[in-house]
Amino acid sequence: MTIRLTEHRLFKSILTGFLSFTLALLILFYVNAIISSSGSYPTSLRTILSLSSTSSTIVELPSASERCRQLLGADDILVIVKTGATALRERLPVHFQTTLQCTQHYVVYSDMEEEFEGHHIHDVLSGVSAEMKKSAPEFKFYRDLHENRDRVTEFMREDASVQRKAWRLDKWKFLPIVERALQAKPNAKWFMFIEADTFLVWSNLLKWLSQLDSGKAYFLGLPVTMEGQLFAYGGAGWLLSQPAIQRMTHHMASQDDDYEHFTNKTSFGDLVLGYVLEQAGLRLTGVWPLIQRETPSTMEYTKDLWCYPVVTFHHIDSPDIKSIWDLEQEWLADTQATLLHFDIFNHLVYPRLATKIDDWDNFSHGEEVVLTSDEGFEDCKLLCEKDVLCMQFRFTPKKCTMSHAVTLGWKADPSINSISGWMMERITQIKASVRCEGEKWISID
Incomplete structure (x- = not known):
């Protein structure tokens, strides 16, 4: 009889442990699902199961289009x-x-x-x-x-x-x-x-x-x-x-x-x-x-x-429209913060910058320096490095153009032999130093 009671208690203990483990996995799964979403939701409703010992509740979160x-x-x-x-x-x-x-x-x-x-x-x-x-x-x-x-x-x-x-x-x-x-x-x-x-x-x-x-x-x-x-x-x-x-x-x-x-x-x-x-x-x-x-x-x-x-x-194509709209919806889902020009730069422009991109025009339009036929991209880069305010430059045969602003630009005709470069360390430092104390709306009388 004692053996049977012991076996019964052991079985209950194993069963309780299994149920507790299963419940923990479920909680971990849903917590992970929420965290991994980074505050954004798909276009269809996401249902989240609220776990308790007595009842389960379905909570529906609004889709992107419903939120906006x-x-x-x-x-x-x-x-x-x-x-x-x-x-x-x-x-x-x-x-x-x-x-x-x-x-x-x-x-x-x-x-x-x-x-x-x-x-x-x-x-x-x-x-x-x-x-x-x-x-x-x-x-x-x-x-x-x-x-x-x-x-x-x-x-x-x-x-x-x-x-x-x-x-x-x-x-x-x-x-x-x-x-x-x-x-x-x-x-x-x-x-x-x-x-x-x-x-x-x-x-x-x-x-x-x-x-x-x-x-x-x-x-x-x-x-x-x-x-x-x-x-x-x-x-x-x-x-x-x-x-x-x-x-x-x-x-x-x-x-x-x-x-x-x-x-x-x-x-x-x-x-x-x-x-x-x-x-x-x-x-x-x-x-x-x-x-x-x-x-x-x-x-x-x-x-x-x-x-x-x-x-x-303006003059924006469908892929860029979709990218900005997706970013806007993430903002709304997260904190409903205002989408700033800095946010657009930080998420959609900065990741595409590089120290050098061939056949690219980054619209550098500041100081122009005439180069010799022996001078190339690296010489243009050195000129930009000497100007502490220079953020980017563009090399074309016999010409180096530098700029104090940052612009991504777009693909250039390969026949032009345009090579663009950005001072990534400087740009990264400036980006890290940006602090927006409130939004700068245009005041209108």
């Missing part, structure tokens, strides 16, 4: 995407997969009405007067486009000048897009205008606008002056508050014909927009580097830039 849709202020903003039928097939899909998942209200305007990947695309030029459509040379392409609407992709391949014609037609979209935007969401507090190759850091836009008074008439963007006219560079993105868009549309309502003729004799649509807004009593407020025209690869990174939040990039 829950941000405060989203209902107050209309995002307007300006594109064209010859560009949207290549450029729009990545926006539908990234930022436009976050925005509660957006509309896409083009030069042809159509359905694309389940989204309605509006023809913003449909309201241009019949007289102007007949007389303005750019509308010859508009008519050709509509006549070939069932074979747009093929139509694009047939004529190498199609994109140039599409660009010329684009100037006609800037004024009607403002009127149509107000009609699309009359109660919006803010109207954010971007192009199909503009990336919008949605979470930063919301944080920025929460600090501004939407009851004031604001026209915000990247200032450019051409032909004596100040205007916002279109591709960088530009913003109108509710009072500003109301004032502009009221002003335009009495002068439609005049502004159509003004557009007809002007080459740039964003210049036309700047002129009309100025006539309506609205002057542009520059907000660089929140809104700017570069990509992470072409940006000049200096100490003056690090701590500013980034709201837009």
Whole structure:
């Protein structure tokens, strides 16, 4: 009997130990799963099992798109995407997969009405007067486009000048897009205008606008002056508050014909927009580097830039859009911190720098030194080393160009024999010394 009781206790002890071991493994597995995620989650919901001795609870964490849709202020903003039928097939899909998942209200305007990947695309030029459509040379392409609407992709391949014609037609979209935007969401507090190759850091836009008074008439963007006219560079993105868009549309309502003729004799649509807004009593407020025209690869990174939040990039392709959006979602999942230019540099640019990259142009544009035919890349590097502020250099036959800023750049034509180099030790030291005490937003009176 004693032997049987001992065996029974031994069995219970083994069973208890096995259950405790299994429970420990389960806890270790889920803790490891949480830690290894580094604060980011996949696009589908992750379920986490809450272990206790009495019950199990399923906790669902939001997906990336759900997190960014829950941000405060989203209902107050209309995002307007300006594109064209010859560009949207290549450029729009990545926006539908990234930022436009976050925005509660957006509309896409083009030069042809159509359905694309389940989204309605509006023809913003449909309201241009019949007289102007007949007389303005750019509308010859508009008519050709509509006549070939069932074979747009093929139509694009047939004529190498199609994109140039599409660009010329684009100037006609800037004024009607403002009127149509107000009609699309009359109660919006803010109207954010971007192009199909503009990336919008949605979470930063919301944080920025929460600090501004939407009851004031604001026209915000990247200032450019051409032909004596100040205007916002279109591709960088530009913003109108509710009072500003109301004032502009009221002003335009009495002068439609005049502004159509003004557009007809002007080459740039964003210049036309700047002129009309100025006539309506609205002057542009520059907000660089929140809104700017570069990509992470072409940006000049200096100490003056690090701590500013980034709201837009321009001329950006799909892979880069996806990379920045993924980084933004990691930020939201982790601490909901503001994504700074330093963060973009630290995660997307710095890892790609090197002491030497062949067939590469890093856009060094500072001091230029003429070299002899016997001098090469290493001699150029020595010149950069002697200048304590030099961060990078570029060697081409018989020339060395140095720069105090850091830029990644892009691949160069091999025939140019361009070799780029970065002073990695200096750049690493500067990167380690960056301390952003709060975010440097643009103050607007």
